[in-house]
Amino acid sequence: MFIGEFHHNIDDKGRIAIPSKYRDILGNSFVITRGIEHCIYVYPNDTFNHIVTKLEGLPFTKKDARAFTRFFMSGATAIELDKQGRVNIPRPLITYANLSKKCVIVGTGDRLEIWDEEAFNEFMSSCNDEMSDIAENLFEEKI
Amino acid sequence: MFIGEFHHNIDDKGRIAIPSKYRDILGNSFVITRGIEHCIYVYPNDTFNHIVTKLEGLPFTKKDARAFTRFFMSGATAIELDKQGRVNIPRPLITYANLSKKCVIVGTGDRLEIWDEEAFNEFMSSCNDEMSDIAENLFEEKI
DNA sequence: TATTTATCCCCCACTTTTCCCCACAGTCTA
DNA sequence: TAGACTGTGGGGAAAAGTGGGGGATAAATA
Numbered sequence A, B: 001m002f003i004g005e006f007h008h009n010i011d012d013k014g015r016i017a018i019p020s021k022y023r024d025i026l027g028n029s030f031v032i033t034r035g036i037e038h039c040i041y042v043y044p045n046d047t048f049n050h051i052v053t054k055l056e057g058l059p060f061t062k063k064d065a066r067a068f069t070r071f072f073m074s075g076a077t078a079i080e081l082d083k084q085g086r087v088n089i090p091r092p093l094i095t096y097a098n099l100s101k102k103c104v105i106v107g108t109g110d111r112l113e114i115w116d117e118e119a120f121n122e123f124m125s126s127c128n129d130e131m132s133d134i135a136e137n138l139f140e141e142k143i
Numbered sequence C: 001t002a003t004t005t006a007t008c009c010c011c012c013a014c015t016t017t018t019c020c021c022c023a024c025a026g027t028c029t030a
Numbered sequence D: 001t002a003g004a005c006t007g008t009g010g011g012g013a014a015a016a017g018t019g020g021g022g023g024a025t026a027a028a029t030a
Helices: A020-026 A045-056 A063-074 A091-097 A117-136 B020-026 B045-056 B063-074 B091-097 B117-138
Strands: A005-009 A015-017 A029-034 A040-044 A077-080 A086-088 A102-107 A112-116 B005-009 B015-017 B029-034 B040-044 B077-080 B086-088 B102-107 B112-116
Touching: A005 A015, A020 A040, A029 A045, A029 A063, A029 A091, A040 A045, A040 A091, A045 A063, A063 B102, A063 B117, A091 A112, A102 A117, A112 A117, B005 B015, B020 B040, B029 B045, B029 B063, B029 B091, B040 B045, B040 B091, B045 B063, B091 B112, B102 B117, B112 B117
Parallel strands: none
Antiparallel strands: A005 A102, A015 A086, A029 A040, A029 A077, A040 A112, A102 A112, B005 B102, B015 B086, B029 B040, B029 B077, B040 B112, B102 B112
16 A cells, blocks of 8 residues: 655656655556646556556547546556666657656555646645645545 | 647658557557548557448438448558558548648547647637547536 | 559668666665 | 665667668550
8 A cells, every 4th residue: 555755856858766665566567647637647567457448448439438448548558667777758748747857756545646746735735724624525424 | 549639741642651659559550540520530450340340230211321332441540560560541532631731630538539730620629629528528427 | 565663572771669787875774 | 883775877889660762573655
């Protein structure tokens, strides 16, 4: 399970170090792809494959299915860590997530998310005030 | 499985390089055809044949079936890669997809899509805002 | 039928990108 | 304080993408 928050830099070549605590779980090969709030998702292979299976069940004749599949699959890249434990983020994803230098890598249970630091801070502070309302409707019963 | 996003140029002769990562999957001969959002679809032979079988199951007495089959089949061309790993896109498809120079080639699971770069950016940015909503309604249950 | 025009392929060469390796610096631990 | 680990930066080799030239084949015109 992925938990925690780490602050790393992405260099000019588009490389960023995966926190060493995550490498044990991820192994040496995994998948990164576009995430929904302009961040980057990092999935272990089997988790990613599970989602792909679900998406392949959707017909390409449906507009939303095409759009989301395109969004999710076109952003995906199979990743191998280099000897220093870094990943090479493809340009399109760097642009999409608006990564400049300072990045935040957070664990969210079954995946990692890579955010531009500024965007992350902004998102979190904008959410904090509403969190009470957000939580309100998540569950009907005691969890 | 096709994933990822690549930016290549189409030259004056109508040739465009297929990203080398895709060539392993596609092999040397495959099919390209008209795609739904004014892009070009690229299918491995057996995937294409599978779709054709499905389309042949539709009655030609239905207007929509005729229209879509005509759309999909008339655009199709059998393709062979040249020795440099490029395909020669037929003029009608170049016109249809509005390809000028900068193109985007994306993997969307079972096929590739070739887009004019500008058109692709436009489509993606128009989707990005809605992606949260689109995802919202794709599945009812946990995937 | 002969000549021209266009199209398609293949080959060569240049440029750019990607990947791999090495080296250094800061931090934590023993 | 020494050693190991983690994060950061850069250089060089290999691969991938791009563009143009030339020859073969096919279509078009006189």
